[in-house]
Amino acid sequence: MGYIKKLNKWANAHTNLVIDLFRVVLGVVFFVKGIEFMTNFEEMERLASPFQNVPGGMIILHYLVPAHFVGGLLIVVGLLTRWASIAQIPILFGAILTNFLGEMNTNNLILAIIVSLLCLFFIVYGSGKHSVDYYLKMQQ
Template sequence: MAWTNNVDSWQTKHHPIIYDIGRVALGLFLLYKGLMFISDTSALAQIMEKSQFEFVALGLAHLVAFAHLVGGPMIALGLKTRFAAAVQIPILLGAVLFVNPDRGFYSENTELWLSIITLVLLVVYLIGGSGYYSLDRKMDEHATRTDPLWHHDTHSYD
């Protein structure tokens, strides 16, 4: 993917620290939301009551929690960020399109706005990748030093 290599080479040259701070904040926020989701049993019970397919709703609830609990730290650390963001995007699309609009597009509906902002940030990190200060870059540097056949410009930070 040529465009990911272009984005990665730009980040390597410029080191935009705000990008990496945003990635860490996004990952920690997703982890927090995952923890809140599994600790709020009343919201989980409410999802189950509204659903005609209780087992599907229960499975989706567990999938959302697992994706946030695993994907959030991956994004925060810059470990396979593009993959972790790609997994989170359908969940946030569901939150934006199906869950939060029931409450309306009012300024008091902070959950909807947080979901929209999180979705936009996930798309940014899906396109931009891990960034300069990430585990992916550190692992690439280590591979470059230990493998003489490694060509750094042909690899992108996921």
């Protein structure tokens, strides 16, 4: 727990509105992708086809939508940003892997790599100063 406190102190000392804007955009991307997967089942089924024979393939599909939807909301407001980003990592790894196992879509691959790097950054950086986490911490 001491390590996370050190990271929070560092992040709050080096906060920037642009970084918080990146956090909000990342959360909106996850939220929109969650809605897209909910409304377009055929596309989701096509993307998941490389994992069809993998044990627990349906569990992957049922994890994907709520993780994007709820995780996106949490990242947008800055509440439990590290945990929400950690929950996205297996999905993003699968998104990158899908491009190599299934049909290669360069746009999806680039988006998945960029979003993965942003998630890794926010796992280290945290929510920042303009977030619900910071507000709740200041209320204590």
